[in-house]
Amino acid sequence: MILPGGYWGKILLVDLSSEETKVVTFGEGFARKYLGGVGFAAKTISDHVTKSTNPLGAGNMLVFAVGPYQATNLAGTGRCAAAAKSPLTGIWGEANGGGKIGPQLKRAGFDAVAITGRARRPVYLWIYDGKAGIRDASDYWGLDTAEATKRLVEVAGDKRAGVSSIGKAGENLVRYACIANDNHGYFGRTGLGAVMGSKNLKALVVRGTLEPPIADIYRLHDIYKHAVTRIKKAPLTQQYRKHGDLVPAEFLGTLPMKNWRQDNWPQVEMIGTPRFTEQLQIRPWACPYCLIGCHRRITSPDHKCETGGPEYETLAMIGSNLLIEDLSAIVKANDLCNRYGIDTIELGGVLGWAFECYEKGLITKENTGGLELEWGNSEALVQMTRRIAERQGLGNLLAEGLKACVERIPDSKSYAIEVMGQAVPAHDPRASFGQTITTIASTRGSCHLHGFVEPMEMGVVVPELGITQAIDRFDPTKKGYIGAVYMDLGQFWNSLTMCLFYFLCEFPLKEQVGALNAITGWDVTPQEAQQIGERIVCLQQSFNLAMGLVPKKDNVMPDRLVVPHKSGGAAGQVLPWKAILDEYWNTKKWVDGIPNQGKLAELGLESPEHKKTAVFGCAEYGSD
Numbered sequence: 001m002i003l004p005g006g007y008w009g010k011i012l013l014v015d016l017s018s019e020e021t022k023v024v025t026f027g028e029g030f031a032r033k034y035l036g037g038v039g040f041a042a043k044t045i046s047d048h049v050t051k052s053t054n055p056l057g058a059g060n061m062l063v064f065a066v067g068p069y070q071a072t073n074l075a076g077t078g079r080c081a082a083a084a085k086s087p088l089t090g091i092w093g094e095a096n097g098g099g100k101i102g103p104q105l106k107r108a109g110f111d112a113v114a115i116t117g118r119a120r121r122p123v124y125l126w127i128y129d130g131k132a133g134i135r136d137a138s139d140y141w142g143l144d145t146a147e148a149t150k151r152l153v154e155v156a157g158d159k160r161a162g163v164s165s166i167g168k169a170g171e172n173l174v175r176y177a178c179i180a181n182d183n184h185g186y187f188g189r190t191g192l193g194a195v196m197g198s199k200n201l202k203a204l205v206v207r208g209t210l211e212p213p214i215a216d217i218y219r220l221h222d223i224y225k226h227a228v229t230r231i232k233k234a235p236l237t238q239q240y241r242k243h244g245d246l247v248p249a250e251f252l253g254t255l256p257m258k259n260w261r262q263d264n265w266p267q268v269e270m271i272g273t274p275r276f277t278e279q280l281q282i283r284p285w286a287c288p289y290c291l292i293g294c295h296r297r298i299t300s301p302d303h304k305c306e307t308g309g310p311e312y313e314t315l316a317m318i319g320s321n322l323l324i325e326d327l328s329a330i331v332k333a334n335d336l337c338n339r340y341g342i343d344t345i346e347l348g349g350v351l352g353w354a355f356e357c358y359e360k361g362l363i364t365k366e367n368t369g370g371l372e373l374e375w376g377n378s379e380a381l382v383q384m385t386r387r388i389a390e391r392q393g394l395g396n397l398l399a400e401g402l403k404a405c406v407e408r409i410p411d412s413k414s415y416a417i418e419v420m421g422q423a424v425p426a427h428d429p430r431a432s433f434g435q436t437i438t439t440i441a442s443t444r445g446s447c448h449l450h451g452f453v454e455p456m457e458m459g460v461v462v463p464e465l466g467i468t469q470a471i472d473r474f475d476p477t478k479k480g481y482i483g484a485v486y487m488d489l490g491q492f493w494n495s496l497t498m499c500l501f502y503f504l505c506e507f508p509l510k511e512q513v514g515a516l517n518a519i520t521g522w523d524v525t526p527q528e529a530q531q532i533g534e535r536i537v538c539l540q541q542s543f544n545l546a547m548g549l550v551p552k553k554d555n556v557m558p559d560r561l562v563v564p565h566k567s568g569g570a571a572g573q574v575l576p577w578k579a580i581l582d583e584y585w586n587t588k589k590w591v592d593g594i595p596n597q598g599k600l601a602e603l604g605l606e607s608p609e610h611k612k613t614a615v616f617g618c619a620e621y622g623s624d
Helices: 028-034 037-046 101-107 145-156 192-198 217-233 235-243 266-270 275-280 312-317 327-340 344-360 378-390 394-398 402-408 410-415 433-441 479-496 509-520 526-547 577-588 597-602
Strands: 010-015 020-025 062-065 079-085 092-098 112-116 123-128 131-136 162-165 179-181 185-187 201-207 282-285 295-298
Touching: 010 131, 020 131, 028 037, 028 526, 037 062, 037 079, 037 092, 037 112, 037 479, 037 526, 062 192, 079 101, 079 192, 092 179, 092 192, 092 526, 101 162, 101 201, 112 123, 145 162, 145 179, 145 201, 145 327, 179 192, 192 201, 217 235, 217 509, 235 275, 275 282, 275 327, 312 327, 312 344, 327 344, 327 378, 344 378, 344 394, 344 402, 344 410, 378 394, 394 402, 402 410, 433 479, 433 577, 479 509, 479 526, 479 577, 509 526, 526 577, 526 597
Parallel strands: 010 112, 123 201
Antiparallel strands: 010 020, 062 079, 062 112, 079 092, 092 185, 123 131, 162 179, 162 201, 179 185, 282 295
């Protein structure tokens, strides 16, 4: 079987029910079509999972996948993709996380791991140099992610081993539980930690010493040598190294405040930079091979923390969104989320709903066990985080996510700021019209990264694809079209797999494609790179439609985000989201959000109704 550089051509298939493993193989055609990362995950999951598959059942497939970039030591390649049918949204569930697991998985001799079934007892998966074993994890079940990671690394006998583990939130099937990587990287959103918990899978422990093939190492070195100097000097690199991704957003109007109801919050200075950096004595905590180091290591003796410190989304969603200015409480809650394995964006969304319900009298002290869910109450934040992870009292409802909360209290629908069942992240589209598509039409539910257009509005453009200049953030011109292009590029990057921040820090698409070609020996153009991303987006959308998504009903902006701000950096701006969404769909050649047969054929995809479900049984796969 002919293979390009950067690939082993091997996917490890694990059946936890039977405790059997096998390897399936693929060739160059499959690699160039789906690339890696989320592309591989989208293909394998689409071939296996159906509408009747219970996301928390043995039939769901959980995939960890890397791309050709993990065959190198390039900056930004300490990444890995994870995906499954989401227990939170019921549609495509995806995450992209930093840490050791991505590079270690590639060096262990695999391009992906696809996990099905449910173990009879708690287990962890050990992968090393082309081999895999299912080991008893009874002694680790119930441990938080930090302690589990520490002990599993000790058992592995090699501190270079990558550990991806769940905490109590995943074990207790909190529907937005996440997966922790080495204490500072996380597979967040969509509830993949709950999928692991449902399978009795405590962790993956991965170590590899193999050297993946690279087609032209000298050309790769030359491309990287010219890029690395610019990356180091880029203004955003310097900002991220000093402060992380804590962009001051209150003055722009993009920061959520009081469950998205408030226009200004001067107290943001209490939790933002520079106070955050100085008080917590922040240091960069980098993923493997990273030049930026945007994760935060807290070194202050007054705020001891073994896990990664809060970043922008966390400070916004459990800080300003709840009007909590107590930085110590936010750090404590964030550390609890890391250890329990809770997505902080979703936590901020459900607590915003609960605090507003409490304010309006729909939730009372009788429901909260005497805890006052008042705006700014830091003790309520910390205690409710614990209760959600443990599924205690009201926390048991909040653990089900915003849609379930509204089903329990229908009069609270306007308080649930979600799209497709997932909380809107801390990027208000009223302050950045380009974020419309990621907010309401991302294939993984409301998101801010799938098609991150905000940087384009600040001047980070893609001239290789004809986007040569910034468009003002309040100008709706071509925002649907640009949203489509950036959505495709987002999935191209998530399939390489690389960190999005490097595109923002002077590593343009042309050079990324050049690096891909040097690794593989291909002749991919920027236009083909976009088409690869488009194929993956279209495949994910087809999966969502097969799961029951109704775009005209589900891809809708929450009412609260349509009402203009009265003051602040986005005052008076009316978001024309319907027109932007229509332009997005037209650009994609999707009729009301549904890819037409011509587009599917152009991309080499099957229509959902003709999808085969014999995973690894079709011509695109082989077997060993």
